[in-house]
Amino acid sequence: MSVGSNTEEGVDDGVELLLPLPTQAPSTVLEIDQKTPDMHVCRDPRLIRLTGAHPFNAEAPLTALLDEGFLTSPELFFVRNHGPVPEVLDNEIPDWEFTVSGLVENPMTIRLHELMNKRTYEQHTYPITLVCAGNRRKEQNQVRKSNGFSWGAAGVSTALFTGVLMSDVVRLAGPCRKARYVCMEGADKLPNGHYGTCVKLNWVMDQNKGIMLAYKMNGEMLRPDHGRPLRAVVPGQIGGRSVKWLKKLILTEAPSNNYYHIYDNRVLPTMVSPEVAANEPKWWTDERYAIYDLSPNSVIAKPAHDETVSPVGGPETYRATGYAYGGGGRRITRVDVSLDQGGTWRLADIDYAEDSYRKASRALYGGKLDFQWRDTSFCWCFWALDIPMKDLVDAKDLVVRCMDEGMCVQPRDMYWSVLGMINACWFRVAINIEGDLLRFEHPTQPALIPGGWMEHVKKAGGDLTDGFWGERIAAGGQETTKQATRLVKEISMKKEGLDRKIAIDELRNHSGVKSPWFVVDGEVYDGTKFLQEHPGGAQSIIGAAATDTTDEFVAIHSETAKAMMPSYHIGTLDTVAKAVLAMGAASQGNAEESRREVFLQSKIWSTARLHAKNNVSWDTRVFTYKLDHDDQSLGLHTGQHLMMRLRDPVTREAIVRCYTPISEIDKKGYVDVLVKVYFADKTRKGGAMSTAMDSLPLGHTVDMKGPIGKFEYHGCGEYSLNGAKKHAKRFVMICAGSGVTPIYQVFRAIMRDQRDPTTCIILDSNRLDDDILCRESLDALVSEGRGRGRLICTLTNGSDRWKGMRGRISGEMVAQICPRSAETVVLVCGPEDMEKSLRVSLEDNGWKKEQVIFF
Ligand code: HEM
Ligand SMILES: Nc1nc2c(c(=O)[nH]1)N[C@H]1C(S)=C(S)[C@@H](COP(=O)(O)O)O[C@H]1N2
Ligand SMILES: [Mo]
Numbered sequence: 001m002s003v004g005s006n007t008e009e010g011v012d013d014g015v016e017l018l019l020p021l022p023t024q025a026p027s028t029v030l031e032i033d034q035k036t037p038d039m040h041v042c043r044d045p046r047l048i049r050l051t052g053a054h055p056f057n058a059e060a061p062l063t064a065l066l067d068e069g070f071l072t073s074p075e076l077f078f079v080r081n082h083g084p085v086p087e088v089l090d091n092e093i094p095d096w097e098f099t100v101s102g103l104v105e106n107p108m109t110i111r112l113h114e115l116m117n118k119r120t121y122e123q124h125t126y127p128i129t130l131v132c133a134g135n136r137r138k139e140q141n142q143v144r145k146s147n148g149f150s151w152g153a154a155g156v157s158t159a160l161f162t163g164v165l166m167s168d169v170v171r172l173a174g175p176c177r178k179a180r181y182v183c184m185e186g187a188d189k190l191p192n193g194h195y196g197t198c199v200k201l202n203w204v205m206d207q208n209k210g211i212m213l214a215y216k217m218n219g220e221m222l223r224p225d226h227g228r229p230l231r232a233v234v235p236g237q238i239g240g241r242s243v244k245w246l247k248k249l250i251l252t253e254a255p256s257n258n259y260y261h262i263y264d265n266r267v268l269p270t271m272v273s274p275e276v277a278a279n280e281p282k283w284w285t286d287e288r289y290a291i292y293d294l295s296p297n298s299v300i301a302k303p304a305h306d307e308t309v310s311p312v313g314g315p316e317t318y319r320a321t322g323y324a325y326g327g328g329g330r331r332i333t334r335v336d337v338s339l340d341q342g343g344t345w346r347l348a349d350i351d352y353a354e355d356s357y358r359k360a361s362r363a364l365y366g367g368k369l370d371f372q373w374r375d376t377s378f379c380w381c382f383w384a385l386d387i388p389m390k391d392l393v394d395a396k397d398l399v400v401r402c403m404d405e406g407m408c409v410q411p412r413d414m415y416w417s418v419l420g421m422i423n424a425c426w427f428r429v430a431i432n433i434e435g436d437l438l439r440f441e442h443p444t445q446p447a448l449i450p451g452g453w454m455e456h457v458k459k460a461g462g463d464l465t466d467g468f469w470g471e472r473i474a475a476g477g478q479e480t481t482k483q484a485t486r487l488v489k490e491i492s493m494k495k496e497g498l499d500r501k502i503a504i505d506e507l508r509n510h511s512g513v514k515s516p517w518f519v520v521d522g523e524v525y526d527g528t529k530f531l532q533e534h535p536g537g538a539q540s541i542i543g544a545a546a547t548d549t550t551d552e553f554v555a556i557h558s559e560t561a562k563a564m565m566p567s568y569h570i571g572t573l574d575t576v577a578k579a580v581l582a583m584g585a586a587s588q589g590n591a592e593e594s595r596r597e598v599f600l601q602s603k604i605w606s607t608a609r610l611h612a613k614n615n616v617s618w619d620t621r622v623f624t625y626k627l628d629h630d631d632q633s634l635g636l637h638t639g640q641h642l643m644m645r646l647r648d649p650v651t652r653e654a655i656v657r658c659y660t661p662i663s664e665i666d667k668k669g670y671v672d673v674l675v676k677v678y679f680a681d682k683t684r685k686g687g688a689m690s691t692a693m694d695s696l697p698l699g700h701t702v703d704m705k706g707p708i709g710k711f712e713y714h715g716c717g718e719y720s721l722n723g724a725k726k727h728a729k730r731f732v733m734i735c736a737g738s739g740v741t742p743i744y745q746v747f748r749a750i751m752r753d754q755r756d757p758t759t760c761i762i763l764d765s766n767r768l769d770d771d772i773l774c775r776e777s778l779d780a781l782v783s784e785g786r787g788r789g790r791l792i793c794t795l796t797n798g799s800d801r802w803k804g805m806r807g808r809i810s811g812e813m814v815a816q817i818c819p820r821s822a823e824t825v826v827l828v829c830g831p832e833d834m835e836k837s838l839r840v841s842l843e844d845n846g847w848k849k850e851q852v853i854f855f
Pocket of ligand 2 (some may be wrong): 082186224
């Protein structure tokens with residue numbers, strides 16, 4: 001199987017290996033991730049986000065990436081996630097299961113700890129470069145927006161992956177004779193099913209190809225964004241084939257029919273326009289257009305974008321450097337640099353860092369390096385060329401191209417196609433003379449970041465559709481991109497004849513999960529009907545709700561997507577609304593906002609962080625949430641409630657419930673909420689909200705909005721009901737279970753205020769002795785009230801020791817403890833069936849409708 005003889009780790013083979021730099025895994029969940037399903041993933045803030053907050057797609061700044069050298073730290077390694085990152089806890093890793101099924105003699109279910117067992121499976125460690133097929137797509141998007149977001153030139157990274165050869169697993173399962181493909185599927189649930197794709201079976205079985213199932217990256221277990229705990233790694237092919245969070249291998253006769261295999265990672269012929277592609281499925285299912293092997297590509301990293309050099313008084317030469325990679329295991333055999341736009345070329349030096357591993361015979365991270373016999377190139381290489389400074393001064397630009405061992409060379413012209421993939425045209429850095437300095441300019445900057453010579457050329461009306469950088473009229477020859485882009489027309493996203501003005505409040509009322517509206521170029525769109533089918537996931541639309549998302553939307557979406565927009569168009573912002581949104585944009589990230597005096601806002605959700613969690617009993621908790629700052633007040637009046645929004649940890653759906661805090665109404669900086677957790681058992685489902693609240697880790701966030709509620713207590717018997725001022729001399733406060741919280745709040749206000757002559761009787765119903773919530777605090781308040789308050793508890797299932805009242809609360813029970821009178825008001829808060837029965841029995845006992853208030 002392999003040639004390496006000495007597989008013992010630690011044995012000194014005298015070879016100096018490139019090992020990863022020490023890294024520190026990020027340990028905080030960034031603010032931007034806290035409101036998304038990735039609220040469990042810690043990330044490096046240096047990564048540049050390409051698709052807004054979610055899903056997470058990101059690359060490192062090009063210079064930072066190259067500064068890391070041959071091996072990329074996991075935290076700077078590019079990330080391409082089609083959807084949420086599956087959460088896998090440490091203790092779940094050993095039992096992570098994947099299956100091998102389909103056309104095999106012996107279907108298998110394998111757990112990760114079995115796969116990691118050296119006696120069953122030989123373990124391997126290989127250096128492997130992964131590249132997203134979208135690497136350098138921003139350049140294509142500058143020419144004509146494709147159906148893909150704007151990668152810069154850092155959608156490529158390298159790491160040492162440790163795992164088991166996929167062939168060893170497949171061989172144990174025994175492929176049937178008809179099997180030709182190995183389909184793979186990940187655990188990430190996306191709008192169109194799980195992410196999945198395939199590779200050819202005979203490539204999997206080919207030892208040269210090195211296709212593996214990896215669990216370690218640079219010696220540590222995979223991090224969440226990179227497939228923790230198990231992924232496929234396919235050297236020499238586009239990153240899209242290296243399925244993360246791997247759950248299934250399925251051997252089949254035909255290529256994968258997974259949605260993402262068909263509609264992603266393809267180079268359709270250049271004349272297939274976005275409209276044609278959208279209307280004619282046959283283009284998508286033609287396996288010839290699926291990308292497997294990467295093609296030769298090279299990029300200039302230094303000079304960096306915006307770098308300046310002084311050509312006089314310094315060194316006589318300038319060292320230009322960059323990366324190059326090939327595909328299919330083919331080595332890059334030359335890198336050429338031109339200073340006269342391809343007229344003449346200079347040969348650069350190439351450093352094949354990967355080759356150092358070929359000399360070693362030891363094992364690394366528990367896996368055989370096994371590279372001595374291997375001829376294939378799995379990794380990028382770095383090129384360097386010393387250029388006399390005077391040549392730079394005379395040149396307009398630097399251009400790089402490379403060639404692989406199959407003599408395949410990068411083309412001058414761009415090949416534009418609908419998905420914007422495999423951009424491999426010559427990489428050009430423009431040289432601008434600014435006074436005494438040379439200033440360098442890359443073609444683009446990733447994502448929405450402005451800058452780059454393509455932008456100027458476009459603005460100046462230059463032609464970007466050929467390989468002449470707007471410098472001259474193309475003299476015939478290769479015109480692929482011209483053809484593909486000749487028919488570009490402005491796509492209108494507006495619905496014709498629509499004439500509706502939308503005010504800011506109306507927009508803000510659609511900030512939620514239920515009916516998210518968002519704004520692009522002053523126009524309002526309702527995303528509700530598209531949530532489930534949205535290729536970017538429901539979360540990205542919800543995240544944009546009630547905001548102006550023009551930049552992000554335009555940057556991400558293709559003409560096809562834009563053409564869909566008229567059917568979601570519902571109106572135009574009015575002038576005031578436009579001004580408000582513009583102001584909002586200006587103050588974004590401004591500390592002013594979070595210095596607000598009052599935390600709660602009635603129309604906008606505010607985010608609070610879970611600060612502490614105290615168990616009051618086995619099923620009852622007090623959660624303390626931290627507001628924006630220590631001097632901030634919550635913004636509730638006595639008797640009012642707030643709405644809390646949380647994401648279901650399993651389904652990721654938002655859940656909204658009302659709560660009355662138990663903390664003092666004027667407490668600053670924090671709010672305490674008492675919650676009874678309804679755990680699932682054999683007879684019932686758990687309470688969605690209370691279990692979600694209970695499983696939220698400290699430091700994570702919930703959203704709050706308020707105040708809400710029709711009742712408000714002002715003191716000394718004054719209260720208002722739906723805004724109308726009223727007065728009471730006595731309150732009968734009826735509650736059950738956690739319905740005690742609003743009662744508690746009003747009771748406390750009255751008992752604590754010695755000038756308040758109002759009297760109160762609480763009638764609190766529970767099942768068991770231990771179910772009575774806040775009993776001690778209520779007793780303490782009774783004594784503070786000096787005879788103005790009483791607490792009566794009744795149990796429906798009390799123990800023998802229980803000396804108090806028994807039975808459900810009814811009109812008769814109320815009559816027993818407190819005679820009816822004109823200036824008595826009954827407050828009720830409990831489960832729906834209790835409220836219903838009391839509504840009837842209190843009336844039967846002569847209480848007037850307006851005397852009974854249901855919270
Ligand atoms: C009804 C409104 C929307 C429609 C019809 C729509 C349509 C689409 C389509 C067709 C795609 C696939 C790629 C393409 O063809 O460009 C896409 C991807 C995407 N959309 Fe939307 N979209 C909508 C709203 C939004 C909003 C408001 C956002 C957030 C600003 C958003 C974020 C994304 C993201 C992040 C992706 C890329 C996902 C990925 O490739 O990983 N979309 N959308
Ligand atoms: N399960 C799953 N696997 C996946 C993806 C995904 O979204 N889900 N993205 C693919 C794509 S397109 C690329 S380029 C690589 C990126 O791997 P990385 O995020 O570890 O860099 O993962 C591939 N594997
Ligand atoms: Mo990718």
